[in-house]
Amino acid sequence: MSVELESLAVYFDSDSSSWIVDKPWEDLLPSEWSQVFEFQEQDGSRSASKKHAYILQPVSGKAKYTKIQLTEAKKTGQALQNTAVDLDDVTLSLSKDGYRDMLKLADNFSTFNQRLRYAHLRPSSPLKSDPRAWWKYAYKVVTQEMKKASGRLSWEQLLRNARLRKTYVSLYASLLKSDMSRLVVDDHEEIKRLDRELDMEVILQWR
Structure with a gap:
């Protein structure tokens, strides 16, 4: 089993206004969630990394999980379960205002x-x-x-x-x-x- 992570991030924006949505949060579509959480330039392009004060900069990666049979693990000496994670560069930071x-x-x-x-x-x-x-x-x-x-x-x-x-x-x-x-x-x-x-x-x- 493999999963792909795309632009996971944590940000802490100081002196920002509350989110305003036109309908209940549970009714939002995935595309509408993106519009709420990401800023957009006037031409419609997204440039969230330039606007948010990130604690964890957007990071992407892949993870793969494998599990083998117990008998095979005993024969080969391999781990019964194995997880491999490959991430881009992880950057942590905290702004003065955030601190x-x-x-x-x-x-x-x-x-x-x-x-x-x-x-x-x-x-x-x-x-x-x-x-x-x-x-x-x-x-x-x-x-x-x-x-x-x-x-x-x-x-x-x-x-x-x-x-x-x-x-x-x-x-x-x-x-x-x-x-x-x-x-x-x-x-x-x-x-x-x-x-x-x-x-x-x-x-x-x-x-």
């Missing part, structure tokens, strides 16, 4: 994960209507971050966490046993109250 945008993207993911970690502590009311709740939220987040950074807990905190764990696990287990069709418990007021006091990692471990 900048990737760092920005990674920073956005980091910020999102940080917010998600403490999402269960965020007040449901707007900031202007309940600033006190938001100050409490900020205090809890900073306190937990400092606690993680120090890596030390007092005996009082250890005892408190042990009591919380005993209360949480027993209550959560009893609620699950009371209704075997439930996969999670997210509508119990006491569980909600305890969740607001705990880190997301701790909640997942105890559940």
Whole structure:
């Protein structure tokens, strides 16, 4: 079996506008996909390599896969399966703008994960209507971050966490046993109250 690869490429265009298509993506014809992904000059000729900021420059090649019988492989000592790949020159590169945008993207993911970690502590009311709740939220987040950074807990905190764990696990287990069709418990007021006091990692471990 053999396959042929034609102009495989990966590009990362900075400051580009979103694609606009006139119909659902799944209804596009192969020729229409090419029109979306490739730029065209005014005369209709394609010159995508001049326009895109490629990470992997367009590369073509051929691959051949062969498989022989087990008995033949034992007799000849050849591999049972063999794959041969012949590619053109492979060029990898990253533009300055692309590097900048990737760092920005990674920073956005980091910020999102940080917010998600403490999402269960965020007040449901707007900031202007309940600033006190938001100050409490900020205090809890900073306190937990400092606690993680120090890596030390007092005996009082250890005892408190042990009591919380005993209360949480027993209550959560009893609620699950009371209704075997439930996969999670997210509508119990006491569980909600305890969740607001705990880190997301701790909640997942105890559940």
